[in-house]
Structures are given as C-alpha cells and as structure tokens.
Amino acid sequence: MHPEPTPNATNVHELSTPAVLVDIDTLEHNLSTMAAVLPGALLRPHVKAHKSTALAEMQRRHGHRHFTCATVREMVGMARAGLGDDLLLANEVVDADRLRELATLQDDAMITVAVDSDATVDAAARAGIHHVLIDVNIGLPRCGCAPHDAARLAQRARDRGMAVRGVMGYEGHLMVSNDRNTQRRDTLAAMDVLRSAASEVGGEIVSAGGTGNHDVHAANRAHTGVTEVQAGSYALMDTYYSTLGLPFRQAISILGTVISTQEKWAVADVGLKSLGMDHGNPSIAGHKVWFCSDEHLTFATEKPADDSTRVPQPAVGSRIRVIPAHVDPTMSMHDSFYLVRGDQVLDRLPIDLRGW
Amino acid sequence: MHPEPTPNATNVHELSTPAVLVDIDTLEHNLSTMAAVLPGALLRPHVKAHKSTALAEMQRRHGHRHFTCATVREMVGMARAGLGDDLLLANEVVDADRLRELATLQDDAMITVAVDSDATVDAAARAGIHHVLIDVNIGLPRCGCAPHDAARLAQRARDRGMAVRGVMGYEGHLMVSNDRNTQRRDTLAAMDVLRSAASEVGGEIVSAGGTGNHDVHAANRAHTGVTEVQAGSYALMDTYYSTLGLPFRQAISILGTVISTQEKWAVADVGLKSLGMDHGNPSIAGHKVWFCSDEHLTFATEKPADDSTRVPQPAVGSRIRVIPAHVDPTMSMHDSFYLVRGDQVLDRLPIDLRGW
Numbered sequence: 001m002h003p004e005p006t007p008n009a010t011n012v013h014e015l016s017t018p019a020v021l022v023d024i025d026t027l028e029h030n031l032s033t034m035a036a037v038l039p040g041a042l043l044r045p046h047v048k049a050h051k052s053t054a055l056a057e058m059q060r061r062h063g064h065r066h067f068t069c070a071t072v073r074e075m076v077g078m079a080r081a082g083l084g085d086d087l088l089l090a091n092e093v094v095d096a097d098r099l100r101e102l103a104t105l106q107d108d109a110m111i112t113v114a115v116d117s118d119a120t121v122d123a124a125a126r127a128g129i130h131h132v133l134i135d136v137n138i139g140l141p142r143c144g145c146a147p148h149d150a151a152r153l154a155q156r157a158r159d160r161g162m163a164v165r166g167v168m169g170y171e172g173h174l175m176v177s178n179d180r181n182t183q184r185r186d187t188l189a190a191m192d193v194l195r196s197a198a199s200e201v202g203g204e205i206v207s208a209g210g211t212g213n214h215d216v217h218a219a220n221r222a223h224t225g226v227t228e229v230q231a232g233s234y235a236l237m238d239t240y241y242s243t244l245g246l247p248f249r250q251a252i253s254i255l256g257t258v259i260s261t262q263e264k265w266a267v268a269d270v271g272l273k274s275l276g277m278d279h280g281n282p283s284i285a286g287h288k289v290w291f292c293s294d295e296h297l298t299f300a301t302e303k304p305a306d307d308s309t310r311v312p313q314p315a316v317g318s319r320i321r322v323i324p325a326h327v328d329p330t331m332s333m334h335d336s337f338y339l340v341r342g343d344q345v346l347d348r349l350p351i352d353l354r355g356w
Numbered sequence: 357m358h359p360e361p362t363p364n365a366t367n368v369h370e371l372s373t374p375a376v377l378v379d380i381d382t383l384e385h386n387l388s389t390m391a392a393v394l395p396g397a398l399l400r401p402h403v404k405a406h407k408s409t410a411l412a413e414m415q416r417r418h419g420h421r422h423f424t425c426a427t428v429r430e431m432v433g434m435a436r437a438g439l440g441d442d443l444l445l446a447n448e449v450v451d452a453d454r455l456r457e458l459a460t461l462q463d464d465a466m467i468t469v470a471v472d473s474d475a476t477v478d479a480a481a482r483a484g485i486h487h488v489l490i491d492v493n494i495g496l497p498r499c500g501c502a503p504h505d506a507a508r509l510a511q512r513a514r515d516r517g518m519a520v521r522g523v524m525g526y527e528g529h530l531m532v533s534n535d536r537n538t539q540r541r542d543t544l545a546a547m548d549v550l551r552s553a554a555s556e557v558g559g560e561i562v563s564a565g566g567t568g569n570h571d572v573h574a575a576n577r578a579h580t581g582v583t584e585v586q587a588g589s590y591a592l593m594d595t596y597y598s599t600l601g602l603p604f605r606q607a608i609s610i611l612g613t614v615i616s617t618q619e620k621w622a623v624a625d626v627g628l629k630s631l632g633m634d635h636g637n638p639s640i641a642g643h644k645v646w647f648c649s650d651e652h653l654t655f656a657t658e659k660p661a662d663d664s665t666r667v668p669q670p671a672v673g674s675r676i677r678v679i680p681a682h683v684d685p686t687m688s689m690h691d692s693f694y695l696v697r698g699d700q701v702l703d704r705l706p707i708d709l710r711g712w
Contacts, residue, residue, distance in 0.1 A: 016451050018712060048650055070651045091651060092615040092623075094673045095372050116616055119672035141646060141654050143616040143623050172649070259448040260472055260499040267448075267499050273688045274712075277634040278648065290497060292634065293528070294404055294684045295426045295447060298497050316475035317450045328650045332629045333689065335711060355691060356374060356630075 012255055012343045013319055018274040019255045020330075020337035021321065024346060026251035027058070027235060027339075033247050034234050035062040037218045042228055044068045044088060044207060049232030049328050051353035052337070053081035059235065068207075068230045072098040076105065077353040084109025088133060088207065090168055090230060092120045092143050099127030106130055112165055116145040121153055125160035132157050133205060136197045138169035138190040147193050151200035166205030169194040170230065175212030176244060187216045191224035198225060211241055211248070238327040240279045252337075253321035254282070254330070256297065258314045264300060266313040270322045271295035276329030283323045297322065368699045369675055373613045374630040376686075376693035377677065380702060382607035383414070383591060383695075389603050390590050391418040393574045398584055400424045400444060400563060405588030405684050407709035408693070409437035415591065424563075424586045428454040432461065433709040440465025444489065444563065446524055446586060448476045448499050455483030462486055468521055472501040477509055481516035488513050489561060492553045494525035494546040503549050507556035522561030525550040526586065531568030532600060543572045547580035554581060567597055567604070594683040596635045608693075609677035610638070610686070612653065614670045620656060622669040626678045627651035632685030639679045653678065 012021060034043060045059045048070035056067060056078060066086035069075045075089050087109055093099055105111055106129075114135040115121045124132055134154050137144030145153055154164045171190040177183035191208065198206045209217040209229040217229045233241050236252040256270035272292040275282050281289045282297070290298040299320075301311040314320065324330040331337070332354050339347040368377060390399060401415045404426035412423060412434060422442035425431045431445050443465055449455055461467055462485075470491040471477045480488055490510050493500030501509055510520045527546040533539035547564065554562045565573040565585040573585045589597050592608040612626035628648040631638050637645045638653070646654040655676075657667040670676065680686040687693070688710050695703040 016454060016712065092672075094613060094615060098372060117672050120615070137618070141618075141621050142649065142652050146618070257450060259450060259476070262493070262497075262502070265497050269712075272632070272634045273685050276628070277632075277685075278628045293498065296498050316448075316473050329629050329633075356372065356625075 017257045018270045020334045021340045024339045026249045030248045031062045044228045046230050046232030052351050054349040074353045079105045079109035086110040089113045094123045103128040121157050131163050134167045134201050136169045138193045140172040147197045150197040154201040166203030167198045168207035184216045187213045195225045236327045239325045256320050258318045261313045268297045270297045276326035279325035374626045375611045376690045377696045380695050382605045386604045387418045400584045402586050402588030408707050410705040430709045435461045435465035442466045445469045450479045459484040477513050487519050490523045492525045494549045496528040503553045506553040510557040522559030523554045524563035531566050540572045543569045551581045592683045595681045612676050614674045617669045624653045626653045632682035635681035
C-alpha cells in the first residue's frame with residue numbers, strides 16, 4: 001500500500017490501467033481557492049472524500065490542521081501519519097474495540113467523537129474517550145439527535161467525565177441544488193436549528209456544511225455561528241458537484257485503455273469496480289457513455305452537430321480519461337493514485353485510509 | 357490481506373462491521389446444485405464474482421477445475437494459489453507488462469487469453485502467450501469481434517505461433533429476463549451465431565453463458581455445441597439475480613450495526629463504500645431501505661399490513677444483514693469475508709484477487 005518512491009512511469013501512457021490520476025495544478029487551484037474562502041481552522045477538510053494521508057498533508061500545507069473523518073480507520077491512519085492535531089470522527093460508533101483503539105491515540109492526537117444517543121455517549125465513555133461533539137439532526141434523515149435532546153446528551157456526556165466541545169450538524173440534503181437562493185435560505189434555516197442547540201450544549205465548536213454550500217457558510221458565519229465547515233469533495237471534484245458552478249475544477253480522472261473497438265462503440269477497461277456508481281454513469285469528454293460493466297465501459301464518440309462526418313471510435317490501445325460521478329467511493333476502490341501534470345507522472349501516492 | 361488463522365470472534369455479534377458474511381450451508385447448496393446441472397468442465401466458474409481463491413478452491417472441490425477470470429490480477433492469483441489447471445482470461449488485454457507476467461505463469465499453469473482484434477492478437481503473441489480463444493460478439497455491445505471476422509483472427513493467431521483453443525461469446529444482455537421463454541429463444545439464437553463462428557475457428561472450446569441462463573445452456577448443449585458455461589454469481593447470489601427463480605439461494609449478506617435510531621428511521625454502518633450500487637439499493641428483510649450514503653444506510657421497519665401497531669426501529673447496537681443488489685462489485689470492496697452458519701463464525705477468508 002506504500003507508494004513506489006520513484007515511479008517507473010514518467011508518462012501516463014506507460015501506466016497500467018485503470019489508474020487514478022490527480023492533476024496537481026487543478027488540485028492546487030482547488031486547495032488554494034478553498035483556503036482563501038475558508039482559511040485555517042474555518043475549514044475542517046473531510047478525508048472520507050479521498051482517504052489519503054498524502055492528500056491530507058497537502059491540505060495541511062494550505063493551512064488546515066483540523067480534519068474530519070468518517071471511520072475509525074481514517075482517524076487511526078491520520079493520527080499515525082502525524083496529522084492528529086485535531087481529528088473529528090463525524091460519525092457514530094458503538095464498536096467497543098474500535099473506540100478503545102481510538103482512545104489509545106489520545107496521548108499523541110486530539111480525538112473528538114460525535115455522539116447522538118445515550119448508547120453512543122456511554123460507549124465513548126466506557127472506551128475512555130475524552131472529547132465528544134453532540135451530533136444534531138438538522139434535516140437529513142440520517143444521524144444526529146433531535147435538536148431538543150442535544151442539551152440532555154451533553155449533560156450525560158459531562159456527567160460521564162467527558163468534555164463536550166460543541167455541536168455538529170450535516171445538512172447533506174442541501175448540498176446540491178438547482179436554485180442557489182433556495183439552498184442559501186434552507187442552509188440558514190438549518191443553521192438556526194444548529195445554533196439554538198449549540199447555545200444549549202455549550203463548547204466552542206459549531207461544525208457543519210460541505211463543498212456544495214461552503215460559500216453560504218463563509219458568507220454567513222457572523223449570523224450562523226458556524227465555526228468550521230466539513231468540506232471534502234472540493235479537492236478532487238466529480239460530475240455531481242460540477243453542476244453547481246462552484247469555483248473548483250475537475251482534478252481526478254480514471255485513466256483507461258481502449259481494449260476493444262467496433263464500428264459503433266468502443267470498450268475501455270474502466271469498469272464499475274473502479275468507479276463509484278451511486279450517482280450514475282461517469283463521463284468522458286467528447287464521448288457518450290453507454291453503460292458500465294464490472295470490468296468494462298462501453299462508450300462511443302459523439303457525432304458532430306452537423307452529422308457531416310463519421311467520427312471513428314478510438315483505436316485499441318489508446319487512452320481515455322473517465323470522470324467519475326462520485327469521487328468518494330471511487331477513491332475507496334483504488335489503492336493508490338498518480339499525481340500528474342498533463343501527461344507527465346510526478347508521483348504515486350497511497351490511498352491508505354480505505355476499509356473500516 | 358491474509359486471514360487470521362483462527363478468528364477471535366465466534367459469533368457474528370462480535371464482529372466489527374461492515375463485514376461480509378457467507379452462509380456456508382447456502383453456499384454449499386448453490387455449489388452442489390450447479391455442479392449437478394453442469395458438472396466438472398461443463399462449468400468454468402467466473403472468479404470475478406467473488407475474487408477469492410478460497411472460494412474458488414471450494415468450487416474445485418465440487419469438481420470444477422477450469423476457471424474464468426476478468427483481470428490479469430485474478431489470473432496470477434489463481435495460478436499462484438495452485439488453481440491454474442486451466443485459466444481463461446475472458447477479457448481483452450493490450451498491456452504488455454501484464455501480458456508478459458501472464459506468460460511467465462505458463463510453465464505451471466494453463467493460460468488462455470481472449471482476443472478479438474489484430475491488436476489483441478499481436479499483443480498476446482509479442483508477450484509469448486501460447487493459447488488464445490477468439491472472443492466473438494454475439495449481441496452485447498461490449499467486447500468480441502464481428503462473427504464474420506473470427507476465422508481471420510484465428511488464422512492471424514496461428515500465423516503468429518499461438519494455439520487457438522476455440523471461441524467464447526458472452527450474451528450478457530440475455531442474463532436477466534422477465535420471460536424465460538424469450539430468454540431461451542434469444543440465447544439459442546445467439547448460440548447459433550457462436551456455433552457458426554466456432555466451426556470456422558476450430559478448436560475444442562465453445563464458452564458462453566452465465567448464471568442467468570445456465571439452465572438453458574445445460575438443456576441445449578447437444579444443439580448449441582457449447583462446451584462450458586462461465587457462471588459466477590450463482591455461488592453467492594444477489595437481489596438482481598434472485599428475481600429469476602433460479603435454484604440458487606442468497607448466501608452473501610453484509611453485516612451492519614445500527615449506529616443511530618430516530619422515531620421514523622434507523623441508520624446502519626453499511627454505506628455505499630461497502631456495497632455495489634450499480635443495480636440500485638440493497639435490501640434488508642422486514643425493512644425498507646431509504647437511501648445509502650458513503651458510510652451510512654438509512655432504513656425503516658416496515659409497517660404491518662393492517663397498520664395496527666407501531667413497530668419500533670431497531671435499537672442502537674443491534675445488528676442487521678444487508679443483501680447487496682450486485683454481488684461482484686460488493687465483494688471487490690472488502691478485503692475478507694466470514695464463513696458463517698447462522699450466527700456462528702466458522703472462518704475468515706481473504707478476498708485476495710482485488711485490484712488489477
């Protein structure tokens with residue numbers, strides 16, 4: 001799972017496929033753009049979007065030293081990589097073994113665990129976790145306690161000897177919207193709920209948001225009281241978020257090889273085992289994706305608008321770049337990615353936070 | 357990636373989640389049912405469906421010594437595990453490094469590679485591959501040469517010093533059908549095309565089919581000339597194939613833990629990073645799945661038909677079994693699976709053929 005110190009390949013055409021490519025200049029654009037909008041601790045980058053300590057290290061170089069994780073594996077990996085200044089597990093865990101493993105990291109890392117029920121408070125306390133955050137449901141039918149229960153849970157956590165650092169809420173249902181005014185209005189309404197819970201819970205953290213509404217949060221901090229945004233997708237992007245007109249660009253693609261070509265279609269070796277499919281088919285510039293199978297992607301060249309000339313399918317052996325519809329599960333299917341500039345391969349880096 | 361020789365857990369309730377469970381009795385039922393319909397070399401089990409040499413070894417114990425693979429990684433892993441009696445790479449490859457790695461296995465394993473174009477014939481020849489099969493397109497818009505081109509490609513392969521063992525064709529578009537009479541008719545029509553190509557190509561192998569129409573192939577071998585069926589999903593099954601009324605039962609489930617519960621829904625830790633999502637949402641017996649997120653599954657108890665009683669959501673900490681909609685990509689997301697009998701854990705086995 002460790003990168004080769006010097007990759008043999010110096011050009012993407014020499015890579016075996018499928019292979020994850022991350023364009024370093026686009027990545028740097030995305031990281032610096034976000035760091036300008038939400039500098040330092042105002043952004044708590046979510047590592048679930050890339051599952052790579054190497055990429056998190058780049059985010060730290062842009063000034064963000066606090067990170068969000070979705071799994072214990074991500075927390076442990078980040079701490080062991082020296083990225084444990086302030087790690088938030090923004091997810092509920094009742095697994096006693098995993099919580100105990102987390103607790104052992106607390107000498108060297110700042111570990112905070114989200115809780116939303118008596119059971120999760122008690123599990124954290126039993127495992128010796130020192131810091132928790134109250135996860136408040138602000139509209140997405142997923143985790144988070146009822147807002148009116150937040151203060152009681154905080155008291156229960158304090159009674160069990162844990163420090164309560166504040167609240168988090170994730171308005172995931174508001175991340176992607178056709179109407180940004182509606183998105184702004186609904187985000188602010190959700191933050192009213194979170195702010196009210198925060199005032200009852202106490203603590204210094206009010207954590208919320210994501211890539212899709214990071215700018216709403218940046219512009220309304222004084223009103224909402226949100227102290228940090230949990231964005232992840234902004235670094236690499238995908239076609240799902242690209243519809244929003246955000247200032248981030250497509251940094252990730254999956255390099256494929258054309259392995260079969262017919263008159264009307266071509267087939268590449270980027271199948272659905274190498275692509276997160278929950279947001280639908282991926283995209284290929286200048287081509288129409290027909291469907292994905294386990295190990296295959298069937299696609300065709302797009303006809304020009306005037307339909308005047310027959311455009312041949314790409315030849316067997318040629319390379320294509322496939323843009324995933326959802327970056328998070330795509331990264332979790334690969335064990336490494338290549339940093340590239342155009343067709344030049346600069347480095348191979350591990351996706352080392354996979355699994356649970 | 358190697359299994360713990362003796363798992364600490366002896367009951368599924370002690371496992372960390374998400375975890376892949378395979379019920380050994382259901383698996384044995386599926387393997388023995390298929391071995392009765394297509395014994396020995398009549399079945400060439402497709403390892404892409406499970407990516408586990410341990411599971412392939414069980415299939416060999418049921419009499420199948422020839423296997424189908426979709427990737428070079430699968431071929432290499434199978435050969436190194438001593439399962440290389442007769443391995444077919446039922447996929448096109450032009451990667452010179454990977455083909456050379458395959459060629460090095462030929463002293464100890466029988467390696468056959470599918471080809472469907474001049475480029476793939478030439479790549480196999482250059483790498484020193486000894487045996488090929490002509491992949492013929494029989495209706496699915498994916499790989500396979502035009503049927504009329506099969507004989508020419510076979511001659512090209514022989515001219516380059518390779519033995520041509522026969523033909524394969526994959527009628528993937530006919531695997532799942534609401535009308536089994538139509539499925540049978542269309543399968544036989546596709547086999548007419550394949551048989552015609554086979555007679556021109558020569559060789560002893562005519563390889564086709566899958567779980568969804570394995571019985572059509574078994575009943576019509578004398579007519580079609582098909583010598584082997586490439587079924588994979590039958591061993592573990594999924595909800596996609598379960599609609600067909602096949603004699604195979606659901607052997608795989610993903611064990612999850614309920615981490616959050618509200619009045620109207622519950623949340624488990626079996627998210628879309630642990631489930632192949634291209635066939636849609638998974639299922640949970642007695643519950644309705646609302647949606648999957650990266651690390652979460654939101655679901656609810658089903659109301660009884662008479663709606664007379666409110667059924668509470670499962671408690672935090674309770675376990676659920678999630679049935680994936682598509683088994684192949686689900687297995688490829690996990691590094692191991694547990695063989696279980698009911699709630700008893702018998703063994704932990706590696707999913708060791710992942711990647712490319």
